[in-house]
Amino acid sequence: MTEFQEFAQKSLLWAEGLAAVIALFHYNRLKGQHWKFFVFYLVFIFLGEAYGKWGSFVHFTKAQYYNYLLMPIQFIFFYWLYAAKSLGKPKLFWIISILYLLSFIPNELYFAKSKIVFAFNYTFGCLILMLLVIMEYYKQITSQEILNFNKNKMFYINLGITLSYIGTLPFMAFLSLLVKYKEIWDMYFSYFLLSVSVMYILFASSFIWGKQSS
Numbered sequence: 001m002t003e004f005q006e007f008a009q010k011s012l013l014w015a016e017g018l019a020a021v022i023a024l025f026h027y028n029r030l031k032g033q034h035w036k037f038f039v040f041y042l043v044f045i046f047l048g049e050a051y052g053k054w055g056s057f058v059h060f061t062k063a064q065y066y067n068y069l070l071m072p073i074q075f076i077f078f079y080w081l082y083a084a085k086s087l088g089k090p091k092l093f094w095i096i097s098i099l100y101l102l103s104f105i106p107n108e109l110y111f112a113k114s115k116i117v118f119a120f121n122y123t124f125g126c127l128i129l130m131l132l133v134i135m136e137y138y139k140q141i142t143s144q145e146i147l148n149f150n151k152n153k154m155f156y157i158n159l160g161i162t163l164s165y166i167g168t169l170p171f172m173a174f175l176s177l178l179v180k181y182k183e184i185w186d187m188y189f190s191y192f193l194l195s196v197s198v199m200y201i202l203f204a205s206s207f208i209w210g211k212q213s214s
Helices: 003-025 036-054 062-086 090-102 104-110 119-141 146-151 153-166 169-173 182-209
Strands: none
Touching (some): 003 036, 003 182, 036 062, 062 090, 062 119, 062 153, 090 119, 153 182, 169 182
């Protein structure tokens, strides 16, 4: 890795920790709302990533830990936050969650299980998330509160998801191919590391500037 990539990788966990701390600081204001689960999520992800970095893997591999636990929880949580809560479509949440979980079947049958990222179901999960992001943008644009977008928690979350999950989708989907082109791979890997940190900073910003009643 380049010096910048090493710095960005080390900064990533700090960004996750910062988001978790800020979320916990605002917990008392949110404990009567569904946003309290976003606090739990950020704390869980920080602890989960810390374990992924420093924990021991005896009864399961690091790849299994990420592919069968950490990543599915991330996708399903955001499906719930977008579809069930922000868009008010709980049935949509169940449908897309089931479809996402079913996408593990092709991985089990046709793809290698030793990779940290299962390209097929990660790509499928991101495509579903991208659909929800577009629906959320449409909701925000057509809302009467469009002029107060900076007070909308989902504005910060949606922007963070766009920059990270959606912005790095081609990189994650074609990872094995891009490795052959070092210059492109380095550039996109640097963006991946930076975008994840920015995403968590935006998550933290949603607690600071977003309306508590949103």
